[in-house]
């Protein structure tokens with residue numbers, strides 16, 4: 001029996017009835033953009049994240065771009081980002097004309113090292129964008145302390161961290177604002193693209209509601225030059241069907257992670273560390289080994305799925321060629337050593353043991 005990296009059909013199958021009922025509700029309503037489902041989802045997701053406002057948008061990248069735009073970040077400005085992240089974090093900064101300034105991670109947690117932020121601050125720095133990578137919340141206390149000293153906005157990229165907590169606070173409720181993605185493979189995934197912004201900042205929330213809908217609150221009156229970036233009714237209905245199970249699904253991921261950590265104890269691989277005060281949601285379970293190719297080959301031979309997040313650091317991507325970047329040796333080493341194992345709420349103890357046995361053998 002093979003173990004796929006992630007079986008989305010199986011994942012969504014657990015919510016089959018509720019998803020179909022949600023889709024039928026939208027179809028029957030005759031109202032497909034910015035209606036009752038989006039409004040209800042925004043209320044429910046805000047409650048889940050323990051924030052005042054949630055604004056549904058088209059996807060996770062747009063969520064980050066719109067936050068930056070709403071805070072007036074643009075050409076000539078700098079935004080501090082992690083050196084190892086999915087490229088969307090960097091693209092959001094570039095999209096508004098600002099410059100991403102990379103900071104290296106702690107190799108153990110894979111997350112931005114708060115001790116390195118201060119050295120990256122210049123008079124042009126406007127914000128810091130910590131990414132809760134693989135579902136592990138960043139060390140937000142230290143990040144916020146630096147940000148406060150330099151009057152920087154803290155914009156969480158929470159696209160991999162739905163439901164995670166840092167010292168009791170939900171990811172998405174800690175910084176000034178946060179961007180979420182509902183891409184199908186995320187811990188809370190739609191049946192297509194979707195995204196949201198969470199914030200306690202009333203003025204920002206008002207601006208974002210304008211920006212995402214052509215700069216308009218009243219039909220055919222446009223206050224600002226906005227964009228079209230809306231979560232649609234169908235995806236909102238699907239997300240509403242899945243949201244009540246998010247904490248339970250994340251608890252199941254924690255059990256899978258604990259089983260991996262125990263089964264791989266003593267194996268010749270580096271296991272993920274959890275920072276003090278962090279309650280991760282294990283979007284991905286990422287190990288490190290310099291002998292990655294051998295482990296990948298053995299897993300493939302056994303029909304076990306695996307992926308690399310991410311094989312090429314952002315600053316080495318063709319999209320960012322020709323710009324001068326500082327030396328980023330940690331990001332460059334991680335890209336050769338990280339390996340993501342199957343991770344999903346439905347995985348059993350036997351599945352985990354099968355994967356771990358292959359790795360121990362190599």
Ligand SMILES: *Cc1c(COP(=O)(O)O)cnc(C)c1O
Nearest residue numbers: 059060061086088089159181183
């Ligand atoms: C998925 C992801 C995004 C972007 O989300 P999309 O919905 O695909 O646009 C941003 N940041 C991180 C860290 C992500 O994993």
